[in-house]
Amino acid sequence: MRALWQLTWTEAKLYLREPSTAFMTLIFPVFLVLIFGSVYGNDPADVDFEYGDYGFLDTFAPGLIAFVIATSSFLTLSTSLATYREQGTLRRFFVTPLRPPVIFVAEFAVYVGVTATGASLLVVIGAVGFGLAAPAAPVSLAVAFLVSTLSIMSLGVLLGSVAPTARAAEAAGMAIFFPLIFLSGAMVPRELMPDWMEQATHVLPLTHVVTLLQDLWIGDGWNLISLGVLAGFTVVAVAISVRVFRWE
Amino acid sequence: MSDADSTGGVIEVGRLRKVYGETVAVDDVSFDVRQGEIFGIVGPNGAGKTTAIECVMGLRRPDSGSVSVLGMDPWFDANQVKRRIGVQLQQAALPNRIKVGEALDLFASFYDDPADTSALLQQWGLEGRKDAAFANLSGGQKQRLFIALALVNHPELVFFDELTTGLDPQARRATWELVRDIRASGTTVVLVTHFMEEAEHLCDRVAIIDHGRIVALDSPAGLVEAMESEKRIRFTLPEPADLGWLANVEGVHRVAHENGSIAVHGSGPLLVRVATALGEHGLEPVDLSMERTTLEDVFLATTGRELRA
Ligand SMILES: Nc1ncnc2c1ncn2[C@@H]1O[C@H](COP(=O)(O)OP(=O)(O)O)[C@@H](O)[C@H]1O
Numbered sequence A: 001m002r003a004l005w006q007l008t009w010t011e012a013k014l015y016l017r018e019p020s021t022a023f024m025t026l027i028f029p030v031f032l033v034l035i036f037g038s039v040y041g042n043d044p045a046d047v048d049f050e051y052g053d054y055g056f057l058d059t060f061a062p063g064l065i066a067f068v069i070a071t072s073s074f075l076t077l078s079t080s081l082a083t084y085r086e087q088g089t090l091r092r093f094f095v096t097p098l099r100p101p102v103i104f105v106a107e108f109a110v111y112v113g114v115t116a117t118g119a120s121l122l123v124v125i126g127a128v129g130f131g132l133a134a135p136a137a138p139v140s141l142a143v144a145f146l147v148s149t150l151s152i153m154s155l156g157v158l159l160g161s162v163a164p165t166a167r168a169a170e171a172a173g174m175a176i177f178f179p180l181i182f183l184s185g186a187m188v189p190r191e192l193m194p195d196w197m198e199q200a201t202h203v204l205p206l207t208h209v210v211t212l213l214q215d216l217w218i219g220d221g222w223n224l225i226s227l228g229v230l231a232g233f234t235v236v237a238v239a240i241s242v243r244v245f246r247w248e
Numbered sequence B: 001m002s003d004a005d006s007t008g009g010v011i012e013v014g015r016l017r018k019v020y021g022e023t024v025a026v027d028d029v030s031f032d033v034r035q036g037e038i039f040g041i042v043g044p045n046g047a048g049k050t051t052a053i054e055c056v057m058g059l060r061r062p063d064s065g066s067v068s069v070l071g072m073d074p075w076f077d078a079n080q081v082k083r084r085i086g087v088q089l090q091q092a093a094l095p096n097r098i099k100v101g102e103a104l105d106l107f108a109s110f111y112d113d114p115a116d117t118s119a120l121l122q123q124w125g126l127e128g129r130k131d132a133a134f135a136n137l138s139g140g141q142k143q144r145l146f147i148a149l150a151l152v153n154h155p156e157l158v159f160f161d162e163l164t165t166g167l168d169p170q171a172r173r174a175t176w177e178l179v180r181d182i183r184a185s186g187t188t189v190v191l192v193t194h195f196m197e198e199a200e201h202l203c204d205r206v207a208i209i210d211h212g213r214i215v216a217l218d219s220p221a222g223l224v225e226a227m228e229s230e231k232r233i234r235f236t237l238p239e240p241a242d243l244g245w246l247a248n249v250e251g252v253h254r255v256a257h258e259n260g261s262i263a264v265h266g267s268g269p270l271l272v273r274v275a276t277a278l279g280e281h282g283l284e285p286v287d288l289s290m291e292r293t294t295l296e297d298v299f300l301a302t303t304g305r306e307l308r309a
């Protein structure tokens, strides 16, 4: 227990000392809210597609939260895991009584915490600055956020487990991250996509994060298909990670 | 070693073998490490030293053979063994931005009854670097931190793998003193090194490994003694000359040319014979001296090649 606490606390401090990674998750999404809020505002009359009484920012915020989840999963968590392996930190841990689950729980705790902070920041700035609507189902939304984060992070762990080097993890993370955020509806509303493209984006896990969060935000309730897909991705990613994970 | 009980095997390795794909890294290696000694494992890079001790500490699973550490199997009783050993690995860095004090506190939290970390910092001369990031430490400071981390659980047995590689000669000698201090406190030490000099200065007993096999195992003095029948003299000539005849001088076993100087290995009154023969050939060596036999020579004799290529 003491090991879990000490490792979590140390990892959290190390995370905050790495400015480039903290920027993408904590600061950049706030910039996006400021820019998009200023350019498009949040007036329901300005939205091209039908979302009832919701404005642009209301429909955009869940996408930005998905963006935050994707940054911590594919730009930092996977690279950090691969770096620890490459530099031998994991090997050093392995010759102590520290058990692997403790390492994973600590890592998840830190990255979930950071992701939640990044998401809260952008929501608060959006609400205060641009009248972002409060989510229709806040508790369900929080649960969905947690499920989504664990699901996408398990894919980040999988990437960190299979990548041969930290550089490979970083490059692959970028190659996954950028198409993902633009195709999943996190940055570009899928309503604006041609039909075939919109259909194709259903294979992307992040699409289901956006859908799940968006539906709960605007009061459409749980999208069970998206929830099921995310659960499926989690189970598969964890099962493969456990098999392929190496200390070195 | 006064007490009869204290000669028990802290480590017992029997016919250990480990293969990586096509490479046989460790082949039929057997040795015992006794309570309270500094046991050296020496050999050139790639000899299989790291693989052998990583099997002993439970980091790798051997393909065959038996390993017992503190009376337990390091693979099946991994948790018990890991609680009681301390380790400095050859390849293991900490995160760049972790601070010295944080690293010690973190590792201390992994054990039930850890040492006082501020006392450890003091003892290893790191109290002034407590808030320094790992990446900003000098090579010697990093090694001292790794030693402190290896001792954080009051281990009965510590492993040091290439502890002084990359250190300058002064820091290396300072580190030897630290290792002696650890042994003096009753901890058994397994020291892996590719520096024969280090093993000769520090170890009570040394196993020489080459190509995954133990080629000699004894105290440094015992190994050298077994060699002393062979002597070595060394000289330099002011200008190059054909020395083909030297090998035929009585008592000469072998002639080696090393960076401009000539080493003659042989037995009997070697110095007189070689000096006389040089004079007869009209050659005046610049310096001509008899050299002490070292572990390096033992290595050369047992493996037939230079340690440092
Ligand atoms: N993880 C590994 N995978 C494949 N080959 C390895 C691995 N580790 C070491 N080897 C090979 O095994 C042999 C012994 O290596 P090692 O035990 O590191 O020797 P030493 O510590 O004496 O330098 C070398 O040929 C090395 O290339």
Ligand SMILES: [Mg+2]
Residues within 6 Å of the ligand: B046, B049, B050, B051, B090, B161, B162
């Ligand atoms: Mg080695």
